[in-house]
Amino acid sequence: MPFRQTGSLRLYQFQSLDHPRLVHSIFTRKGGVSPEPWSSLNVGSTVGDDLERVAKNKCLAFRALERSINSAYEVWQMHSDRVVVADAPRGECRLKKADAIITNNPEVTLFMRFADCVPILLFDPQQKAIGLAHAGWLGSVRMVAKAVVNAMIQVYGCKPADLIAGIGPSIGVDHYIIGSDVVDRFYKAFGKQAESFLVNRNGQFHLDLWKTNYEILAGMGLKNIEVAGLCTACNLEDWYSHRGESGRTGRFGALIALK
Numbered sequence: 001m002p003f004r005q006t007g008s009l010r011l012y013q014f015q016s017l018d019h020p021r022l023v024h025s026i027f028t029r030k031g032g033v034s035p036e037p038w039s040s041l042n043v044g045s046t047v048g049d050d051l052e053r054v055a056k057n058k059c060l061a062f063r064a065l066e067r068s069i070n071s072a073y074e075v076w077q078m079h080s081d082r083v084v085v086a087d088a089p090r091g092e093c094r095l096k097k098a099d100a101i102i103t104n105n106p107e108v109t110l111f112m113r114f115a116d117c118v119p120i121l122l123f124d125p126q127q128k129a130i131g132l133a134h135a136g137w138l139g140s141v142r143m144v145a146k147a148v149v150n151a152m153i154q155v156y157g158c159k160p161a162d163l164i165a166g167i168g169p170s171i172g173v174d175h176y177i178i179g180s181d182v183v184d185r186f187y188k189a190f191g192k193q194a195e196s197f198l199v200n201r202n203g204q205f206h207l208d209l210w211k212t213n214y215e216i217l218a219g220m221g222l223k224n225i226e227v228a229g230l231c232t233a234c235n236l237e238d239w240y241s242h243r244g245e246s247g248r249t250g251r252f253g254a255l256i257a258l259k
Ligand SMILES: [Zn+2]
Pocket: 171, 172, 174, 175, 231, 232, 233, 234, 235
């Protein structure tokens, strides 16, 4: 079972990232302190929820995995392909603008926020390095998954074949209708390969973000990629979905750290 209950929290964990040196989880929306429409473990501070509740929810999440909130490294997510190397916890430093974070420091806990975009977790058991990325349609077009793998290769000497990746809960192809502008961007970025990421149903294009990011990672030489296959919009009792809830929603957290 990929789901685990810890106190009031319900967590999702990848089977292939179950490793004695690694702690990771994608938090469902259950077990937090926020009321509707953010009920309840909202970790997004830009969605109208009270900031004290957001801080409390983050503490609950970190505590569930026995990580200190002071070890956190977060970024200002902006749908880019920018990667930050987190040598130390962020502490009082300003949030950097980026959509991927990497580290090999066990004192650092990587944390990001999601509501439909794809969480990508990465672990190299050989070099003892990790990465976390945020890929919506724009981040996928910009190939943030490729950028984060390249950064792990350059900074930590990782070999793609050693990397284990998890593609987390995010909006599935059935629920993700996109406009012609996005279709154009995909053809520009991926050429003919874009055809396999786009599905035309009755004249409307749907985008398969799971397949897009899977193929980007596989194209980099990754052999071990686990796809959660859980659609956020289909499972609103567990996940926040920007599309599924017409923007009135929170953000769920994804966390990864070395032990
Ligand atoms: Zn769905």
